[in-house]
Amino acid sequence: MYDLATAALDTAKIRGASYADVRVMHLRQRDLTTKNGEVGTLAQSESIGLGIRVLANGAWGFASTDRLTREGVAACAAQAVSIAKASALAKREDAVMAPENAFVDSWQSPFRKDPFEIPLETQLALLLAADAEMRRVKGVTLTETDMQFRKIDSWFASSIGSRIHQRKVITGCGIVATSFHGDEIQKRSYPNSFGGQHALQGYELVESLDLLKHAPMVAEEAVALHSAAQCPQKSGTLILGGSQLGLQIHESIGHPIELDRVLGQEANFAGTSFLTLDQLNKLRYASDIVNVVADARLDHGQGLGTFAYDDEGVPAQCTDIIKAGQFRGYLSNRETAHLVGLKRSSGTMRTESWNRLPIIRMTNVSLLPGTWAFADLISDTDDGILMETNRSWSIDDRRYQFQFSTEIGWEIKGGKRGRMLKNPSYSGITTEFWNSCDAICKREDWTLWGTPNCGKGQPMQTMGTGHGASPSRFRNVRIGTAFSKQ
Amino acid sequence: MSPPRKSSRTVNVKAAAGGRQQLMRERELRGIVDTVLRLAKSIGVAETEVHVDENISALTRFANNAIHQNVAEHTLNVSVRTQVDQRTARATTNRTDEDSLRAAIEASLSLAHSQPKNPHLLPVPGRQRYRGINRFVKQTASLTPEDRARAVRRACDLAIKRGQTAAGIFSSAQAQSAMGNSRALFAAYRDTHAVFSITMQEGSAASWAKENAASVADIHPQQLAERASEKAHRAIEPQELAPGRYTVILEPAAVLDLVGFLFYDFAATAVRDKRSCFNERMGKQVLGKNIRIEDDVYHPLQLGAPFDGEGMPRQRVLLVDQGVPRNLVYSRASAKIAKKQPTGHGFMLPNEYGEAPMNLVFSGGKASLDEMISSTERGLLVTRLWYIREVDPYEKIMTGMTRDGLFLIEKGRVSSAARNFRFNQSILEMLRNVEMMGPAVRATGEEAFEMVVPAMKVRDFHFSEVTKF
Numbered sequence: 001m002y003d004l005a006t007a008a009l010d011t012a013k014i015r016g017a018s019y020a021d022v023r024v025m026h027l028r029q030r031d032l033t034t035k036n037g038e039v040g041t042l043a044q045s046e047s048i049g050l051g052i053r054v055l056a057n058g059a060w061g062f063a064s065t066d067r068l069t070r071e072g073v074a075a076c077a078a079q080a081v082s083i084a085k086a087s088a089l090a091k092r093e094d095a096v097m098a099p100e101n102a103f104v105d106s107w108q109s110p111f112r113k114d115p116f117e118i119p120l121e122t123q124l125a126l127l128l129a130a131d132a133e134m135r136r137v138k139g140v141t142l143t144e145t146d147m148q149f150r151k152i153d154s155w156f157a158s159s160i161g162s163r164i165h166q167r168k169v170i171t172g173c174g175i176v177a178t179s180f181h182g183d184e185i186q187k188r189s190y191p192n193s194f195g196g197q198h199a200l201q202g203y204e205l206v207e208s209l210d211l212l213k214h215a216p217m218v219a220e221e222a223v224a225l226h227s228a229a230q231c232p233q234k235s236g237t238l239i240l241g242g243s244q245l246g247l248q249i250h251e252s253i254g255h256p257i258e259l260d261r262v263l264g265q266e267a268n269f270a271g272t273s274f275l276t277l278d279q280l281n282k283l284r285y286a287s288d289i290v291n292v293v294a295d296a297r298l299d300h301g302q303g304l305g306t307f308a309y310d311d312e313g314v315p316a317q318c319t320d321i322i323k324a325g326q327f328r329g330y331l332s333n334r335e336t337a338h339l340v341g342l343k344r345s346s347g348t349m350r351t352e353s354w355n356r357l358p359i360i361r362m363t364n365v366s367l368l369p370g371t372w373a374f375a376d377l378i379s380d381t382d383d384g385i386l387m388e389t390n391r392s393w394s395i396d397d398r399r400y401q402f403q404f405s406t407e408i409g410w411e412i413k414g415g416k417r418g419r420m421l422k423n424p425s426y427s428g429i430t431t432e433f434w435n436s437c438d439a440i441c442k443r444e445d446w447t448l449w450g451t452p453n454c455g456k457g458q459p460m461q462t463m464g465t466g467h468g469a470s471p472s473r474f475r476n477v478r479i480g481t482a483f484s485k486q
Numbered sequence: 487m488s489p490p491r492k493s494s495r496t497v498n499v500k501a502a503a504g505g506r507q508q509l510m511r512e513r514e515l516r517g518i519v520d521t522v523l524r525l526a527k528s529i530g531v532a533e534t535e536v537h538v539d540e541n542i543s544a545l546t547r548f549a550n551n552a553i554h555q556n557v558a559e560h561t562l563n564v565s566v567r568t569q570v571d572q573r574t575a576r577a578t579t580n581r582t583d584e585d586s587l588r589a590a591i592e593a594s595l596s597l598a599h600s601q602p603k604n605p606h607l608l609p610v611p612g613r614q615r616y617r618g619i620n621r622f623v624k625q626t627a628s629l630t631p632e633d634r635a636r637a638v639r640r641a642c643d644l645a646i647k648r649g650q651t652a653a654g655i656f657s658s659a660q661a662q663s664a665m666g667n668s669r670a671l672f673a674a675y676r677d678t679h680a681v682f683s684i685t686m687q688e689g690s691a692a693s694w695a696k697e698n699a700a701s702v703a704d705i706h707p708q709q710l711a712e713r714a715s716e717k718a719h720r721a722i723e724p725q726e727l728a729p730g731r732y733t734v735i736l737e738p739a740a741v742l743d744l745v746g747f748l749f750y751d752f753a754a755t756a757v758r759d760k761r762s763c764f765n766e767r768m769g770k771q772v773l774g775k776n777i778r779i780e781d782d783v784y785h786p787l788q789l790g791a792p793f794d795g796e797g798m799p800r801q802r803v804l805l806v807d808q809g810v811p812r813n814l815v816y817s818r819a820s821a822k823i824a825k826k827q828p829t830g831h832g833f834m835l836p837n838e839y840g841e842a843p844m845n846l847v848f849s850g851g852k853a854s855l856d857e858m859i860s861s862t863e864r865g866l867l868v869t870r871l872w873y874i875r876e877v878d879p880y881e882k883i884m885t886g887m888t889r890d891g892l893f894l895i896e897k898g899r900v901s902s903a904a905r906n907f908r909f910n911q912s913i914l915e916m917l918r919n920v921e922m923m924g925p926a927v928r929a930t931g932e933e934a935f936e937m938v939v940p941a942m943k944v945r946d947f948h949f950s951e952v953t954k955f
Contacts, residue, residue, distance in 0.1 A: 033838055035759075039601045040838025044593055045578035047563070061631075062557040066580045083544075083556045086631035090639040092552040120600030128602075141760045144838070180760035185879045265549040267653035267692070268685040269932065271872070271889075274954070355559040392875040394908075396887045401908055401953035403885050405877055425877070427908070427951060458547055458655050459557070481950050482877045482885060482910050 001165075005157035007070045008052045011077035013159065017054035017084065019097065020077070021158035023311060024050045024068075025354035030116065032123055033146040034131045039124060040144075049354035054080045058094030059087035064355035097334040098345055100314055102161035107308035109168045110298070111202030115149035118203045123147055126211060127175075133215035134177045139223035142178035146195055147171075147206060148452075154311070162313040170304065170464065171205040172198035172452055177219040179226065186225035186422065188407050190214045192243040193390050198450030198464060200302040221408060221420075228420040231409050233480030237384030238426055239377065239473045244406055245367065246449035246467035247390050252430040253285075253292055254365040254465065256399040257321055257329070258348075259336040270456050271397030274430070275327065280340060283327040286434035289370055292322040294331055296347060296363035301448035303466020305363035312349035312358055319346045321365065325435070333360050352461035359457050364448060366468030370440025374471055377439050379415040385479060386410040386417065386471075387424045392482075395430075403427040405482050425482035433474060441470035508627070509540055509662050510562075512674050518582055519666035522566055525584065526591050527668065533569035533610045534591070535667040535797075537834065538562070542627075543659035546634040551642040551652050553635060567835060568594040569610065572603040574836050608818050610667040616792045616799050617784060619675070622660070623701040626678035629658040641684055641711035648715055654684035658702060665797055675791035681930070682707045685890060686718040690955055691903065693717030694870055694890035696739065698930035700789055717869065717891045724903035726952055727894065733865035733921075734947040735858045735895070738929035740868045740888075741942050744913055745848070746934020747876065747884060752781070752805050753831075754820040755840025763882040763914060764811045773809035773917040776851075780804050781815060781831070781843030787928035787938045788845045795834035803829050805843065809918070817841040850940030851923030858922050858943040860898040865943075867893040867900060871909075874933050882913040886933075887953065907949035919945045 005022040012020035026048040033040035049066040050073050061084025065076035115123075127145040134143040150170040157163050174196015178187040191197045191209055199205050240248060256273040260266055275283070286292075293300075296307055296316035307316055312334055320328040330340050331348040350361040378386075387406040395402040409424030410417050448468040455462055519536045526534040540562045547555035565578040568591060575597030577590040634656040645652035662676035682705045683696035695710040695717075736744070748763075756762035764772070783790045783800045792800050796818055803813050816824065817832030820840045831841040859867065869891030877883040888906045895901065924941035 035838040038604060038606075040836065042574075042597050042601060042836055043576040043578070044597060045563075045565075047578075047580045049561075049580065059553060060556060062555070064557075064559045066561060079558060083558055083631045086635045087546070087553040087556040089632065089635040090548065090553040090642060092550065120597060124601055178759075178761060180765065180880070183880055185761060263550070264651065264653060264687070265554055267549055267651075267687060268655065268683055268694070355561060357555055357557050359555075392877050392885060394873040394875045394885045394887065396906060396908075396953045396955075397872050397889050398953075398955060400955070401887070401951060403908060403910075403951070405885075423878070429954065458555075458657075459543070459545055459559075478951075482883070484910065484950055485948075 001155040002157055002163055004050060004068055004073050005155060008050060008073040008077040009157060009159050011074040012052060012054045012081055015078050015081035017056045017081050019055040019159050020052060021156065021313065022050060022052045023351060023354055024155040026153040027353060028151045030149045032127060033144065034127045035144050036142060037128065037131050037135060047353065050076060051354045052077050052080045053357060054084050055095055056081050056084035057088035059084050059091045060095060061087055062357045095335055098337040098343065100160065100334060100345065103309065103313060104163045105308065106165040109200045109302065111169045113203035114169065115171050115203040116151060130175050130211040130215045133212055134175065134219040137216060137219035137223060139179050139181065140177050140219045141180045144176045147173045148195065156309065156311065156313055158313050164309050164313060166308055168200060169202050170198065171201050171203060172196060173206045173209055175211055175215055175218060177222040179222045181226045184226055186222050188218045188222040189389055190218045192449065193407065195452060198304055198452040200304060200306045224420060225408065225422045228422040231385065231421040231424040231480050233484050235476050236479055237381060237473065237475055238477040238479060239381065239384055239386040239412065239471060241388035241471055242445065242447050242469045243449050244387060244390050244404065245469040245472055247393055247451065248404065249365055249367055249467045249469060250451050250465060251393060251395045252399060252402055253321060254362040257331050258360050259330045259332045259340065260360045262330060263336060269458050274398045274400050277340065279327055281328060284325055284435065285322045285327040285431055286325045287437045288325040289440055290322055290325050290434055290437050291368040292365065293368065294319045294321055294363050294365045300364050300366065301468065303364040303448040304450040304452060304464030305466040310347045310349045311351045312345065314345045314347035317347045331360050331362065350463055352463055356461045359461065361463050362465040364466030364468060366448065367440065369443040369446045369470050372439045372441045374441050374445050377441060377471065377473060378412060378417055381412045381473065382414060384412040385421060385424060386412055387426065400429050402430065403482060423483050425480055427478045427481045433477065436475045436477065437472055438475055439473040441472065446470040509542060509660055509676060512664065515662065515664035515674060516672065518564055519664060519672065521584065522564065522587050522591065523666065523668055525588050526568060531568045531570060531591065531595065533668050535567040535610050537565040537663065537665045539663045541659065541661040543657065544631065545655055545657035546631065546638055547655050548638045548642060549653040551645050553638055556631060564590065566590045566594050568598055570595065570598055572605060572607050573598040573601055574607055576836065606819060608822065610669050611671055611797055611818065612669040613671050614797055614799050616673055619784065619792055621677035621700045621789055623678045626658050626680050626700065626702040627660040629680065629702055637707040641707055644711050644715060645686055649688065650715055650718060651687040652684060655681060656707065657681045663791055667797065671797045673793040673797050677789055679789060680705045682710055684710050684714045686714040688718045688722055691718050691721035692890050693721050696930050698936050699928065720893065721891050721903040724905045726905045729907065729949045729951055731946040731948050733862055733943065733945050735862065735865060735867045736942050736944060737869055738927050738939055738941050739870045739931040741939045742929035742937055743871045743874055743931040743933035744884060745939060746937060747874065748913060749844065749846060750842045752814055753840050753842045754814040754816045754824055757814060758820065761879060763880055768811050771809055772811055772914055773806060774920050775809045776920055777806055777809045777917050778849040779806040780847045781845050782847045783845040785845065785847050785938055790845050794830045794832045796832045798828050798830040798832060800830035803843065815841050815843045844935060847938040848926050848940060850926035853922040853924050855924060855941055858941065859895055859900060862895045862898060865895045866904060867895055870931060877910060883910055884913060885910045905955060906953050908951040909948060910950045911948045916944050916947065921945055
């Protein structure tokens with residue numbers, strides 16, 4: 001593969017590129033789903049190709065091809081240079097990159113059981129058994145299960161001499177029960193909504209979830225929600241379960257800190273950010289118990305944002321984002337790092353596939369564990385609502401105002417979990433919300449959740465990101481607005 | 487990994503895949519289809535279906551009044567579905583040598599054999615007849631990076647001249663799909679499309695304009711830049727209004743990105759699964775009497791193939807007439823269950839979703855945007871919506887934000903800009919409250935597929951909270 005990559009780099013140089021990097025990628029994916037006791041999707045795919053990014057005349061060009069011959073990649077590299085020269089027709093200044101070392105390395109994400117080696121019959125049997133468990137519950141009208149496995153090999157080569165091979169194995173799995181009754185559709189998911197949990201792990205992730213044990217409870221709660229009380233509309237105390245808090249982090253911290261957004265490069269599509277450059281090291285983003293990092297290192301966990309090198313050849317790093325409530329850092333790349341006073345990229349350039357340009361992406365943007373035991377957090381709460389498992393999410397294009405709803409809520413009264421609440425939702429302004437955080441649970445309750453479907457860029461790219469979180473408490477939050485009628 | 491095995495026999499010459507400017511000829515696609523069918527037959531596969539999809543596209547992206555990303559790609563995927571003994575599965579590859587195609591067939595077979603029998607699985611369909619559609623425009627296919635750069639340069643120059651900042655895209659693409667199966671069905675379709683989208687920022691204000699069409703001649707970058715620039719200037723110094731219910735005038739992009747969320751509710755499978763908002767509401771007065779919705783891939787403002795994922799010809803379907811949901815769309819499987827005819831809206835098998843209408847066409851009215859504004863005592867003009875998500879699937883309550891130009895209307899005139907609102911609004915209720923409509927146009931936004939919808943004046947639209955800008 002490096003031969004092809006080198007051929008592309010050589011052509012780019014001959015054609016006038018001052019810098020070039022190449023990614024040859026081989027992506028394999030298997031998808032299994034069931035619905036109402038029958039197999040739904042059963043498919044696998046593979047794709048292999050090469051993408052080359054070049055800097056010529058001070059401007060960028062990118063081209064990709066699946067024709068993996070010397071002639072094919074040379075034509076592709078020449079096209080990328082030609083595109084870069086066209087870009088220079090509408091440039092304002094030359095692109096400049098922060099220095100980086102050349103690395104020659106090979107890395108594989110750890111896994112115990114290769115999901116592609118587990119018999120399909122075993123995988124389907126588990127999903128169908130979980131599906132059957134959910135359908136045993138009267139009132140359930142739709143049951144769905146899914147598994148998704150990915151194996152991604154990438155060979156990175158750059159004109160500064162890097163040669164990096166990485167192999168990642170990714171697993172996702174989840175189950176959902178839906179119940180239609182009267183004029184309501186209610187549903188419950190395990191272990192999370194939108195496909196369940198996803199991580200940089202092998203089949204051991206599926207086995208750790210114990211789907212059969214949880215399936216009956218998921219189904220029972222979906223049905224019980226119909227007779228639950230409506231979540232009230234008020235300002236009050238909110239406790240978020242870990243997976244919901246993970247998405248809250250994703251939307252109200254992860255996206256605003258992307259430096260391409262901050263600099264206006266996503267203004268037409270994904271939006272910009274309220275975290276203008278003058279806010280760095282000045283903004284009180286959150287209460288002083290809040291510490292958030294962007295950590296792509298394996299030390300942080302096997303998340304969807306874990307790797308050894310980003311797709312620009314920069315080693316994985318841990319960056320302080322919020323430290324004791326203070327805003328400390330952005331997600332940067334080699335082109336933008338100097339704008340925030342960094343001598344080096346924070347290593348967050350990632351690409352969906354060989355035919356997509358790497359762009360700044362979240363890695364694992366996580367809230368570090370706090371000091372509370374979950375039981376103590378509940379017993380310390382006199383009047384509040386616990387919300388779990390995301391149902392909808394939305395935030396404005398500068399990442400100030402958000403609204404989330406969850407599948408289920410629980411009333412907390414006098415330090416005890418009380419009745420179930422349906423249609424829970426909450427909303428707020430990002431910094432006000434994070435400044436209202438007064439309790440974060442310990443590492444025992446901390447999970448590195450996977451968000452597999454983060455869309456960004458044009459052409460659109462879907463990327464997996466990781467978000468470590470433990471249940472946490474927030475005060476004076478607007479609750480129930482999504483169902484208000486005024 | 488080891489490099490891909492060298493082909494023992496080259497099926498097709500991807501003559502200039504790296505930097506390729508032209509799609510393969512239809513006979514070349516047919517050659518791939520025929521090769522897969524031949525290979526499958528040689529190893530005794532009872533039924534086989536093949537899809538070949540090719541795409542050549544390029545996208546120039548600009549921000550801060552300069553091009554910052556500029557990309558091109560060529561992709562070709564071959565997707566094989568085998569069906570044996572009431573079992574089916576799919577495998578997809580982007581390699582077209584015989585070894586790779588054989589490997590895809592074998593992978594599909596292996597997946598298929600691993601599952602229980604599905605008694606509802608139908609044999610692949612036989613030959614079908616399709617209506618011809620010509621949506622391939624050479625001018626679009628031949629657009630160069632220099633053509634796009636020059637148009638972007640002019641738009642950025644306008645922004646600079648007016649003290650504004652431009653960001654956006656100019657893209658062009660040509661794509662084709664062919665499918666065939668072991669019962670001699672063969673279908674092929676190609677089209678082109680171009681997109682220009684621009685956001686103009688003036689201080690903290692912004693506005694936006696976008697067009698999407700088969701022909702680049704129908705894309706007007708400088709007019710779009712002018713429109714976005716003028717609205718961005720009008721959007722400065724927005725006033726904060728109280729949340730509540732307002733009469734709104736939704737421009738077509740705003741209408742599209744809301745009503746686009748209805749598309750899957752018209753699927754027979756969604757209704758059968760009881761997750762459609764039309765479950766137990768078919769034949770009832772759910773929407774206003776002025777609402778008529780069809781699915782029509784043949785509409786002159788639509789794009790899309792005249793066949794579905796199973797190779798069935800797409801039918802025009804009247805979905806809503808005078809506010810009453812009348813018909814659903816059907817795949818072959820859901821049609822058999824419902825004792826109906828398939829409508830040509832099925833997804834590629836196997837899948838759990840069944841089908842959906844992808845070419846919604848709303849009947850519009852005759853009112854101009856100016857007439858809607860002048861008839862409004864107090865209301866809001868909405869340019870576009872953003873980050874729309876479903877809050878309640880049965881009442882079809884959606885949440886989201888206004889974006890890039892929200893304007894207060896007082897006494898029949900736009901009086902000022904307003905800070906952006908969050909809405910929590912039932913689409914069903916909204917479509918009962920439509921007071922005026924403009925002509926239906928090919929609308930393009932960011933949340934839904936392009937569809938043909940009008941601008942709408944809607945009473946009592948629910949804004950629940952306001953943001954900071």
